[in-house]
Amino acid sequence: MTTTAAPRRSAPRSAGPPLRWIRRFTEGSADQRFLLGGKGANLAEMTRMGLPVPPGFTITTEACLAYLKTGGFPDGLLDELRVVVAELEEEMELAFGAVGAPLLFSVRSGAAFSMPGMMDTVLNLGLSRDSLKGLAARTGDPWFAADAYRRLLELYAHIVLDVDEDVLHRAMRGVLDLYGAKDASALDLIGLQDLVGVLEVTIADQTGASFPADPWIQLEQAIAAVFRSWNGRRARDYRRVEGISDDLGTAVNVQVMVFGNAGIDSGTGVAFTRDPATGERQAVGDFLLNAQGEDVVAGVRNTEPLHQLATHFPDCAAQLHEVMERLEQHYLDMCDVEFTIQHGRLFMLQTRVGKRTALASLRMAVEMADEGLIDRATAVRRFRPDELERLLHPRFDPAADVQVLTKGLPASPGAASGRVVFDADRAEALANAGEDVLLVRTNTSPADFHGMVGAKGILTSRGGLVSHAAVVARGMGKPAVCGAEDLVIDWHGRYATINGVHIEPGDLLSIDGTTGEVVLGRVPVLPPAAPPELDRLLGWADELRRMAVFANADTAADAATARAAGAAGVGLCRTEHQFLGDRLHLVQAVILADDEAARRPALAALEEVQERDFVELLAAMDGLPVTVRLLDPPLHEFLPNVEELLVADARGELRGTERRLLEAALDWREVDPMLGIRGVRLGLLLPGLYATQVRALLRAAAARRRAGGDPRVRIMIPLVIGTGELSAAIALVREAAAAVTAEMGEEIPFEVGAMLETPRAALLAGELAPLVDFFSFGTNDLTQMTLGLSRDDVEARLMPYYLEHGLLAADPFRTLDASGVGELVRLAAEQTKQAAPSVELGVCGEHGGDPDSIAHFHRYGLDEVSCSPGRVLVARLAAAHAAFTEADADRDR
Numbered sequence: 078m079t080t081t082a083a084p085r086r087s088a089p090r091s092a093g094p095p096l097r098w099i100r101r102f103t104e105g106s107a108d109q110r111f112l113l114g115g116k117g118a119n120l121a122e123m124t125r126m127g128l129p130v131p132p133g134f135t136i137t138t139e140a141c142l143a144y145l146k147t148g149g150f151p152d153g154l155l156d157e158l159r160v161v162v163a164e165l166e167e168e169m170e171l172a173f174g175a176v177g178a179p180l181l182f183s184v185r186s187g188a189a190f191s192m193p194g195m196m197d198t199v200l201n202l203g204l205s206r207d208s209l210k211g212l213a214a215r216t217g218d219p220w221f222a223a224d225a226y227r228r229l230l231e232l233y234a235h236i237v238l239d240v241d242e243d244v245l246h247r248a249m250r251g252v253l254d255l256y257g258a259k260d261a262s263a264l265d266l267i268g269l270q271d272l273v274g275v276l277e278v279t280i281a282d283q284t285g286a287s288f289p290a291d292p293w294i295q296l297e298q299a300i301a302a303v304f305r306s307w308n309g310r311r312a313r314d315y316r317r318v319e320g321i322s323d324d325l326g327t328a329v330n331v332q333v334m335v336f337g338n339a340g341i342d343s344g345t346g347v348a349f350t351r352d353p354a355t356g357e358r359q360a361v362g363d364f365l366l367n368a369q370g371e372d373v374v375a376g377v378r379n380t381e382p383l384h385q386l387a388t389h390f391p392d393c394a395a396q397l398h399e400v401m402e403r404l405e406q407h408y409l410d411m412c413d414v415e416f417t418i419q420h421g422r423l424f425m426l427q428t429r430v431g432k433r434t435a436l437a438s439l440r441m442a443v444e445m446a447d448e449g450l451i452d453r454a455t456a457v458r459r460f461r462p463d464e465l466e467r468l469l470h471p472r473f474d475p476a477a478d479v480q481v482l483t484k485g486l487p488a489s490p491g492a493a494s495g496r497v498v499f500d501a502d503r504a505e506a507l508a509n510a511g512e513d514v515l516l517v518r519t520n521t522s523p524a525d526f527h528g529m530v531g532a533k534g535i536l537t538s539r540g541g542l543v544s545h546a547a548v549v550a551r552g553m554g555k556p557a558v559c560g561a562e563d564l565v566i567d568w569h570g571r572y573a574t575i576n577g578v579h580i581e582p583g584d585l586l587s588i589d590g591t592t593g594e595v596v597l598g599r600v601p602v603l604p605p606a607a608p609p610e611l612d613r614l615l616g617w618a619d620e621l622r623r624m625a626v627f628a629n630a631d632t633a634a635d636a637a638t639a640r641a642a643g644a645a646g647v648g649l650c651r652t653e654h655q656f657l658g659d660r661l662h663l664v665q666a667v668i669l670a671d672d673e674a675a676r677r678p679a680l681a682a683l684e685e686v687q688e689r690d691f692v693e694l695l696a697a698m699d700g701l702p703v704t705v706r707l708l709d710p711p712l713h714e715f716l717p718n719v720e721e722l723l724v725a726d727a728r729g730e731l732r733g734t735e736r737r738l739l740e741a742a743l744d745w746r747e748v749d750p751m752l753g754i755r756g757v758r759l760g761l762l763l764p765g766l767y768a769t770q771v772r773a774l775l776r777a778a779a780a781r782r783r784a785g786g787d788p789r790v791r792i793m794i795p796l797v798i799g800t801g802e803l804s805a806a807i808a809l810v811r812e813a814a815a816a817v818t819a820e821m822g823e824e825i826p827f828e829v830g831a832m833l834e835t836p837r838a839a840l841l842a843g844e845l846a847p848l849v850d851f852f853s854f855g856t857n858d859l860t861q862m863t864l865g866l867s868r869d870d871v872e873a874r875l876m877p878y879y880l881e882h883g884l885l886a887a888d889p890f891r892t893l894d895a896s897g898v899g900e901l902v903r904l905a906a907e908q909t910k911q912a913a914p915s916v917e918l919g920v921c922g923e924h925g926g927d928p929d930s931i932a933h934f935h936r937y938g939l940d941e942v943s944c945s946p947g948r949v950l951v952a953r954l955a956a957a958h959a960a961f962t963e964a965d966a967d968r969d970r
Contacts (some may be wrong), residue, residue: 079847098140098154099161102332107408112137116187119428128400128425132168133182133332134161136300138189141326144304155297162296169333174292175418175701178215181225181334183426184299186306188327191429192315195327196306197236200298200369201229201858205290217436221339222268227261229455230276230288233295235353237302240283248279252261263509296331303329304483312530335424338369338419339714344390345370345417348383348397350405353413356440360401362730370415370426393423404428409451410459410519412442435464443610446617453617454961460614462955464927466490468611470556470951473589474601475704482575485536485561486872487593488547493534493556494587494599497580499571501528508532515586517573519566520869521546521561524661526654528555534588536595538564540869551923554638556590560873566596615643615950624935626952627704627943629921633693636703639946643953646789647700648853648943649921650694652687652770653710659687673765680769687770691777695788699781704791704853704943705774706832707767711755751861754797756832757806762807765930771813775825779817782825790827793853798837800844807848834858839901843908846916852909853943854902856922856930862888863898890923893930903937912937919943 105113105121113121117135120924124130136154166172171180181203186195204212204226213222231249234240252275253260256268264272280288280443282717291293306312307327316323337345351357363380366389387394394499397416400423413431417424433441442456451459470491495513498504501524503515508531516532518525520539527548529535535557537546550557567571573580578588578597587600627648628639638649656664663686666679695703700930740923760767771792778788792810797803807829818824831848833839834855842852861868866875868890879885893899909916919941924930926944931952935943936959944952 087703096157096160098137098143098151098450099157100135100137101161101164102130102135103666105135110189111325112139112242112328114138114187114189114330115191115429116185116427117330120330120332122407123404123425123428126403128403129334129423130425131335132165132329134165135187136329136331138326138328141304141328142324143309144301145307145326150297150301156294165333172606174205174208176207176211179203179212179292183298183330183332183334184296184303185304185330185332186327187330188307189325190319190321191432192312192319195309195312197232197372198228199232199236201225202233202295202299203292204229205292207290208292216339218340218596220266220269221336223266223273224338225336225464226260227273227276230273230280233288234276234280234283237299237522238280238284240280244283244720245279248275251275278795300329300331303327312466315621332426334370335417335419335426337365337419338367339419341367342421343417343419343485344386345365345415346380346383346386347413348401349411349413349431349881350401351411351441353411353431353437354432354924356433356437356444356554357688358444360398364416370417390418390421390423393418393421396423400425406450409445409455411437414615435467437466438464439608439610439614443614454621455622457614457618457954457957460960462951462958465611465951465954467591467609469605469947470591471605472591473587473594473596474603475477477600479587479594479600481579482595482597483561483563484593485538485558485564486547487589487591488540488559489535489555489557490590490591491534491554491556491605492600492602493588494585494602495533496583497566497573497586498532499529499566499573499582501525501817503582504528505531517564517566517580517586518546521549524658528556534558534590536561536564536586536588538562538566545869549925550590551926551945551947553635554945556588556594557827558588558590558593558595560801561593561595562873599615613952615953618954619643622953622960623957624931624939624956624959625941626949626956627702627919627921627941628949629925630694630698630946631942632690633697635897635946636694636697639949640698640701642946642949644946644949645941646704647694647698648704648919648941649793650703650705652705652708656683676763676765680765684769685774687773688777688780691774692780695777695781695790696786698789700787700789702789702791704793704830704851705770706793706795706921707760707770709756709795709832710952711753711759751858751867757794757802758796758808760794761802761805767806767809768816770811771810772817775814775817775827778825778827779821779823782823788825790825791851792827792828792829793851794857795832796834796858797831797845798835799841800848803831803848804846830917833905834862834922836901839905842905843912846909846913849913851917852905852921853919853921854905854939856898856902856920856924857890859901859922860894860898860924864889864900868953871903887929892927893924893933895933899933899937902934902939906937917941926952928952928958931955932959932962935963 081671100113100125102121105118106125107118107122110118113135120130140151140154162173166180169180171178173180181201184199184202188195209222209226211668213219231245234245235242249272256264260263261272277288337343337404344364344366345368348360348362348364350360351358352361362383364386365380369783401414407506408430410430412428414425415427417426439460442459445451446453446456473492495515497517498507498514499517504514505527507514513533515534515536516528517536520537522545524963534555535546535550537610538560538561540546540559546557547559563576564573571582585599587596625645627646628644629649630636630639630647631651631654662681754762762925778790781788794806828850830851831845832853832855906918909918918938920934921943925942926948931942942952
């Protein structure tokens with residue numbers, strides 16, 4: 078059976094002006110992906126390499142953009158189309174639309190970046206009722222010809238004419254059931270002809286017109302459908318998620334058909350030069366005998382593994398492996414390929430750098446560097462921070478059958494299952510008893526910290542990605558889902574509902590902090606995978622990055638985790654977390670004291686426990702800097718909820734200390750606590766608080782030095798807005814330090830710095846800089862104050878709307894708002910370097926662990942970022958990628 082003539086290698090080319098909208102495969106190259114799309118560029122590259130590629134041409138992305146702008150083909154495109162098709166007719170010795178020897182094409186979309194939602198492939202384009210007879214006569218196989226026409230009708234109807242796929246399948250199913258066939262391949266010739274007739278009738282019924290017999294109409298309509306698919310809903314959504322520009326357009330690839338379904342001496346398949354699941358250096362793939370390309374991926378027939386190809390086509394299998402080796406050496410990466418074998422002859426239909434799992438990506442990068450295929454910098458560049466993030470957290474077993482109740486914000490990655498608990502005390506008690514629990518709250522506060530420590534995960538109905546629950550959960554490496562608005566908690570009845578499902582304490586729930594899903598019952602969780610190649614690749618990344626990576630760590634355990642992950646020190650120790658749990662009464666005693674004399678013993682008790690904490694923290698980070706932020710939140714956060722106390726008071730339930738707590742809570746209550754008496758303001762109003770913390774820290778450092786340690790202390794003053802305020806706070810710190818020096822008989826070295834988290838402080842950084850040794854940008858509060866958005870109030874409701882409607886490009890609490898907040902950071906960094914070049918600049922907000930934000934900080938010239946311990950590995954890799962981005966920008970300039 079003959080189906081397609083072999084191309085003439087010395088095919089003549091028409092003389093005439095260069096084509097504007099179309100490029101032949103012989104004219105392009107891999108570096109033209111933005112003009113030719115990924116498929117077209119790689120088809121051209123394989124052609125340049127002399128690989129067996131069926132000839133064809135690419136209609137450029139520029140033509141697509143012109144079409145989308147006017148709604149019609151640009152001037153000259155259809156004329157160029159006639160020219161290149163005529164050249165292919167001469168080369169193949171076939172004629173497009175001819176009855177006796179028809180030239181048939183496949184038509185594919187091909188954008189610069191592969192994306193779901195683009196138009197699928199149309200095969201066998203150019204066939205009609207008339208040429209069908211000629212194809213049958215020429216090949217001597219009427220069944221093959223009828224099946225080729227059936228495929229064209231089915232694909233063209235759905236892809237080009239937008240006939241509903243379910244309608245097509247129902248129509249086809251009627252014929253298949255009539256003949257007792259599982260699929261079209263099981264029909265005899267009569268059944269196949271009946272199926273063709275049903276498809277033609279269905280097309281006419283659904284579109285009001287017959288299937289176009291004119292091959293030029295088929296080709297023009299298919300090209301237009303490819304262009305329109307660029308603005309399809311799925312394609313637009315994917316571009317928004319992946320950050321792909323809308324103004325790139327897609328190319329159209331038109332290629333001479335070769336047939337893997339031409340008999341038992343033919344077949345088709347997909348292969349990878351290395352295993353895309355594991356990264357193993359071994360070619361893998363699937364193929365089918367007597368089949369066309371979509372049969373392999375459609376799943377209607379069982380494929381054979383690639384290694385069995387040699388049992389059917391030994392020469393083609395050897396040639397394919399040689400081609401795949403050449404492609405990997407040429408592209409210096411793992412490639413996937415589509416191939417067809419027609420009558421024992423191999424054809425390459427496509428290649429691209431193959432998609433892979435995160436695990437495979439890491440292994441390939443390291444092994445290719447070891448093989449000398451790429452250098453270490455390229456290996457680091459190949460493994461992306463988001464891939465590393467996927468490796469580091471547990472996840473739901475994808476094979477599990479789950480009932481998703483709702484979806485909130487993915488606040489802290491990972492997955493967990495546990496029994497529902499509504500209060501922190503109960504969560505702590507059950508966790509201590511060995512139970513797996515999920516702490517479920519409307520939102521959390523510092524008072525819930527001990528319950529969060531015990532819980533496997535945290536679920537809240539309010540709050541956003543930098544809410545208290547989210548920040549603390551990320552710091553502890555626990556999964557969290559926040560802002561799940563469908564979660565309604567009835568505190569009086571002590572139960573919850575989620576979209577009508579009643580949840581009692583003790584019921585099992587599961588959460589996925591990577592996707593935001595809340596699932597009924599217990600879901601099997603797969604542990605994170607940290608392969609041995611990771612340490613090597615991150616070591617290479619450390620050599621390439623400029624910025625240091627610190628960790629936000631409040632306890633010695635957090636610090637030890639961070640240090641094991643490669644943190645260069647602690648960039649933020651939030652001392653308020655030392656005041657919680659069984660120490661809460663000590664802070665409350667300070668608040669309830671009537672005067673300084675009454676407050677002194679309470680502060681002394683607080684100082685004693687803090688000193689022990691600092692000794693452990695400094696020991697865990699011995700030899701590395703530890704940045705301790707003096708107390709930042711307002712005092713009312715350490716007091717019971719005012720509303721709950723008022724209710725209890727109305728019921729006559731308050732006695733003694735509880736009544737005094739109510740009075741204190743009312744006294745310290747603020748309309749807007751974020752902008753009230755907190756941070757340095759509280760430290761100056763109650764100087765004993767900051768003096769206590771400084772003494773505890775420096776005494777701990779002295780104890781570590783006596784024990785042979787190497788403590789490196791940095792004291793950070795939060796929420797400053799001016800030089801007078803900062804000078805007063807620094808004087809307070811140095812006065813307390815002098816007292817410790819006098820008491821201990823030795824001077825404890827330390828650095829003092831300020832946290833820049835107000836727009837005013839950022840704008841006045843040049844005036845503040847000479848007073849300090851370092852600055853650290855608190856980008857959480859800086860974002861809130863600059864944008865005028867309360868993160869806990871807008872994350873669940875307003876932010877999704879703003880992102881969906883393009884009112885914000887990204888969530889500013891997750892990725893730095895470069896044009897607003899970022900500009901303040903840039904200006905502050907610039908002023909600081911001019912006024913006091915020795916001052917170190919860092920970031921300790923949640924943006925310090927976000928790869929996109931890290932790239933901005935690198936450009937601003939910052940020296941370090943600090944993030945939660947669980948994100949240190951990601952930040953190390955992201956800092957190296959930031960250096961690459963800067964180098965690329967310099968090269969492009």
